[in-house]
Amino acid sequence: MTRNHAPKSLAVLLRARMHPDALPSPPPQPPSPPPPPTDPAASPTAAAAVRHWLHTSASAASPPPAALDSFSDGYRSLDRGGRREVLRSLAADYDVPRARVRDLMRQYMSVASASAAMGGDDAEAEEGKEGAAAALYRMERGLRDALRPRYAGFLEAMNAQPGGLKLLAVLRADLLALLGEENVPALRALDSYLKEKLVTWLSPAALTLHQITWDDPASLLEKIVAYEAVHPIRNLIDLKRRLGVGCRCFGYFHPAIPGEPLIFIEVALHKDMAASIQEVLWDDPPTPESEASCALFYSISSTQPGLSGINLGKFLLKRVIDMLRRDMPSVQIFATLSPIPGFMQWLRAKLASQIKLAETESQEGDSLEGASSTFRESILLADEEKMIHDAIEHAHGKQGIELLQDILKTSQWVNSDKLSAALKSPLMRLCARYLAGEKIRGKALDAVANFHLQNGAMIERINWMADQSEKGIQQSGGIMVNYLCRLEKIEEYALSYSGTGLIHSSPSISQYLEVTAIIE
């Protein structure tokens, strides 16, 4: 996969470290004596016991709650290997009943053609038609049922069980990890089915929007600190500021997972669209709320790795914007200040491949001229190359792209005014190109860009030295981007992006792209 970060929307924002519930660390194994056989997690038959509860639950028309609870407890106590064994069994042993599907299909085809052939328009024929229609509907319902994998009933009963939704999220997180190593059709089908069900269960209608404040229980605030994935919360004062005057934090809660948002978003109220995370998080004092005209969304974090690919953020953003418009009519600008998680990774790969191509060309001399140079790109403009050369004391006759590659190996360059000045112009230009021009499967390559564009935002502005944290420099050379939600255009933009991949951007972004286009 070209795109190293997870394929869809918010995945990149999810914390890499797994949630405590997702997988316990392996139980401590003293070298001797061997673990007591009564410890279910250590017992070699632990997975078999869990599969027994799976079997009991999945074979019953309405799975007994006690069996579902035993499955949950057992599954949680399993180690990685045990969990994988259970997942493989779930996918393979409780699959679609294919023989039954084929039988029902044959019946359906014959009824469907008989019904089509039925003629006449007298009362009797009318009655016959109605009978045939009723039969068709009945068989279609039967087929829909038969085409559901046999684990469908188990998953549904588990969801209805207290704590079941959370267990299913854990199970899907494990499944995604397993799919990373063992991408087989049955597991893919299980993931796809479970995801489909989770989308239904986590419909925005079932979620409650709650403004998280300093008055909320510590057990909830603790979760905000643990799961803030974009700009880590450093201490209680930092947290208090993010929940205080000029700021808002909203979470989406599901009744089955109380006291823990599934996803939350942080907003700062400013006079203008902020250009750096420093002014949002650390510059004192906050803007008086009566003077605010811009709501800046600067962080959105999901707490459940198992809900990856389920776009809760879209609905959360929409509801928060609606609420702010109602409560604060003076706020007219709705924008984000967002990271660009894939920029440097993309640039480093680009530099490496171009340097390699250049080497090959120079080794092969003129003999193959034109053959590989069709893949060559001009990454740097002439004056950009010159500025980089001028900023370096010992260039050793290296080319601009080689120097750039060297410089970007560490984050040291930000400490040198000369280097920073030399890099600003090429990095900003290349960043605009990366955001607005680089695509995968017709959509923006950058996962955060793709998320905001599919929600109908546009790329408004990129900002130099906007995130000077080590992570910010490493990810995106410190550049951050403002996506702008033009409320009257949201649906139009979302539609054209999802249809044709059209990325809307402001004139300032387009200017960068024009320069890029000219030199290529």
Place this chain on the structure above:
Amino acid sequence: MTRNHAPKSLAVLLRARMHPDALPSPPPQPPSPPPPPTDPAASPTAAAAVRHWLHTSASAASPPPAALDSFSDGYRSLDRGGRREVLRSLAADYDVPRARVRDLMRQYMSVASASAAMGGDDAEAEEGKEGAAAALYRMERGLRDALRPRYAGFLEAMNAQPGGLKLLAVLRADLLALLGEENVPALRALDSYLKEKLVTWLSPAALTLHQITWDDPASLLEKIVAYEAVHPIRNLIDLKRRLGVGCRCFGYFHPAIPGEPLIFIEVALHKDMAASIQEVLWDDPPTPESEASCALFYSISSTQPGLSGINLGKFLLKRVIDMLRRDMPSVQIFATLSPIPGFMQWLRAKLASQIKLAETESQEGDSLEGASSTFRESILLADEEKMIHDAIEHAHGKQGIELLQDILKTSQWVNSDKLSAALKSPLMRLCARYLAGEKIRGKALDAVANFHLQNGAMIERINWMADQSEKGIQQSGGIMVNYLCRLEKIEEYALSYSGTGLIHSSPSISQYLEVTAIIE
């Protein structure tokens, strides 16, 4: 339909009068001049406009929120005829795409048989098998999608919309009313699909249990008063008592329908299992909670006619019992004091048919002896018949069943000690027979009995003069029943009832049945 009250579980408990949202009273139509054409509800094209929004929503891959809102507003303002036009269009014009289903089935059958025929066990064959398996899963998913009616996406998008779930409940209430008059396959299929989706969306995982108290907003308490369907709340003092010491009221809430329980249950905490609604609602003072050992569920009411047949009560009861067990360990008995809504209706029908049979026999004399008498039953025992005769001043040579029919025409008999005493024995015996012996499609004929039996309760006791309200006398001759939840038996009883229709009852109930069996 033999069973006049609605077919499943709680329907009988629903208020007959429709919820304000369900259907507006027809707009006042002045005889002249004709209504202004700008009034959408009165305009003949109002339904057409709503159908336009339906078309816009149902044809898009992701229906535009604005179109869904326009549909909702338009639908709510339609009169009965307009709504029915829209419902018919929804069912017929956005049906299962049958041509596509047949195409996909043909493809599936060929792939499925090719995959089955595939032999060999070398690496290449293995790869081929995996490819074929992947194709099967893909096609099964495609078929599942194609077998969904085309209104599926519309219903799902509507559910995700603010206020959408409520609109869908209104729509289903209208659909159920329409089906009562126009029971055609397409409408039945729409109802069945919508019900299936509502069951998913209203999974207990998405519902919040809330104890309703006197501290709750008046807007919520007002709903309790409006929707209490079993024992109407007479005034604020009555309401306050039901929420005060010795009482509990719990509601199930869904985030999409805030401030209004979907269903609520009222509980009284007593020393013993109460035998009349008078002692629950009116006898002072309430039992001190520390002395309570019985939680008596005396009322369960649903607020949404459109959720008929969706068994929310089962989960609500279970959660309330769990909560009470945790909070009040001294409470050991969990029982109901329930109405018997169908008893008198059943008895009157029984009496009428037996009197008719008797008349026919006496007219035809001995010529057909034995032919119709096979349908005759002994409704009254000899000494019951005698007691009734003795209690009546002018029997006019009528038979016991005729006298009983006359007496039961009004509720006057409760005012006569003599009549009451004469009726107690036959009515109690016949009531036990009705509850524990009369079935429809293998399940208890009485809807409330069916509800509690399917949840795993047993019939414990019937109580004479337990509800002396006019409604109580009319419905069940004033008799009420205690269903008992024996916690250790709930699952066993629920299973045997759902499997074989076995009705568990106490020895006192069985005794009544034995007498009945002997005389028949």
